[in-house]
Amino acid sequence: MAGRTVYYTATTLDGFIADPSDSLAWLFVQDIDQSAPLGYEPFIADIGALVMGSTTYEWLHRHLAATGEPWLYAQPAWVMTHRDLPRIDGADVRFASGDVADVHAAMVAAAGEKDVWVVGGGDLAGQLADAGLLEEVIVSVAPVTLGSGRPLLPRRLQLRVRETARNGDFVETRYAVEGPGEWREGAGA
Secondary structure (H helix, E strand, O other), X not given: OOOOEEEEEEEEOOOEEEOOOXXXXXXXXXXXXXXXXXXXXXXXXXXXXXEEEHHHHHHHHHHHHHHOOOOOOOOOEEEEOOOOOOOOOOOOEEEEOOOHHHHHHHXXXXXXXXXXXXXXXXXXXXXXXXXXXXXXXXXXXEOOOOOOOEEOOOOOEEEEEEEEEEEOOEEEEEEXXXXXXXXXXXXXX
């Protein structure tokens, strides 16, 4: 099942991927097995390219600068931004602006037979979904609520559950993206 565009992320029970100040502190205190079936290790093995929004990139830049850690990814990474952002030494980062659909083909080509990972940004994942380019969503839901913050996916989408598992503190679910969520009042199942 390679060659897909996949939004892989963690969220709080109330649907936020980061708090209002873009902190992920809630995430790092959770118990998770990175090698579990829907865990990070098997996931990243099938990734050939990445795309992220500028907020995610800036968070990574700050985190790596503060910890002295190197860039985390061997794959090429696109950063969707309308601003000039600092580069990270040793990182294959390609800055792009405009419609993400216009750069998607380059990401897919760079990924080869592997998947494109939408690393962060619910709005970025939503833009790909709007263009019909987001094929899968994999979400790890933590038993935490924030009350506000960066939403998981600020769009109406129709998804189909493909797989679910428990991993430590998380409930993980793989969804196929079926299309925009279009419901009419009074329409029954």
